Amino acid sequence: MLKLTEETIETIVNSIVDLILSNQGKYQKNSEGGGQSGKIDNELFWESYIKRVDPHEKRYIEIVNKDLNKLSGEVFTKIEVYPDDTDKWKFDKKKWIGEFAEIEATFLVKLYKQEGQKAIDEALKLARKKKSIKAEIPISIAFDLFNPLVKEELLKQTTRFPAGLINTTEEIIRGTIATGIEAGESIDKLADRVMERLGDEANRNRAEMIARSETIYGSNAGAEMGYMQSGVVEGKQWLTSIDERSCIECELMNNRTASLGESFNIRDIDLNFDYTDGEMPVPPLHCNCRCTIIPLIIKV
Ligand SMILES: [Zn+2]
Secondary structure, rough: OOOOOOOHHHHHHHHHHHHHOOOOOOOOOOOOOOOOOOOHHHHHHHHHHHHHHHHHHHHHHHHHHHHHHHEEEEHHHHHHHOOOHHHHOHHHHHHHHHHHHHHHHHHHHHHHHHHHHHHHHHHHHHHHHHHOOOOOOOOOOOOOOOOOHHHHHHHHHHHHHHHHHHHHHHHHHHHHHHHHHHHOOHHHHHHHHHHOOOOOHHHHHHHHHHHHHHHHHHHHHHHHHHHHHHHOOOEEEEOOOOOOOHHHHHHHHHOOOEEEOOOOOOOOOOOOOHHHHEEEEOOOOOOOOEEEEEEEEEOO
């Protein structure tokens, strides 16, 4: 059986990311937006953020769902061919790592471009309103998708995503079989259990959860890179979503600040599970979190 090492995953993801980046045409310059004041209206900022990223999330749910169903189909075929041998109820990990890495990288490139550019436009607009800034602020800067930091971030997220998804799927199959065996269930019952856990409804729920997290993380990471490229932002401030103000953890995060490229302090936040190893560069803080970040303009 093929054992997937970290290097194998990295090699697959690297070549996919290179291919997707090389397919990006010359980036079109965006024109700057309007705006009256040098201060951010937090509610408006968040509403417009959600309005922009929601369509990405909705489309990604469908794409992830379709691939999860295809992956389940592969497992179901194995169950049909080897109904008595649970060891053979598996899927081609290498193929699926590649498949999910490709959809993730394609999705992220679009999100980074959109939110990175929006972040630059917003930052330049705010900086120009600040009278204390003596230096001349450019009217517009095009987001550079080929900046090394962008590729680094793209590789990080694209590697983490399929590895997590594949491991979870394996764990669902292994765990479901183990639970059934422990309960003394027949092999038919075991097959039913696995097929339910990898069925349409379960996949839909998973796709929704995944698309939400990837959209919030990807869009905020894209914004942070845009702030870096703008040259007028020195830090980021956590903005808790309006529909989540009752979430104690996110409420505690609201208005916290951090330097660009650094993690927010989450040491005092009680998370059910910490999937970030204590690092929280950008939201989401947890599943279904829809928080974002706003720029802290440099003081001159
Ligand atoms: Zn949140």
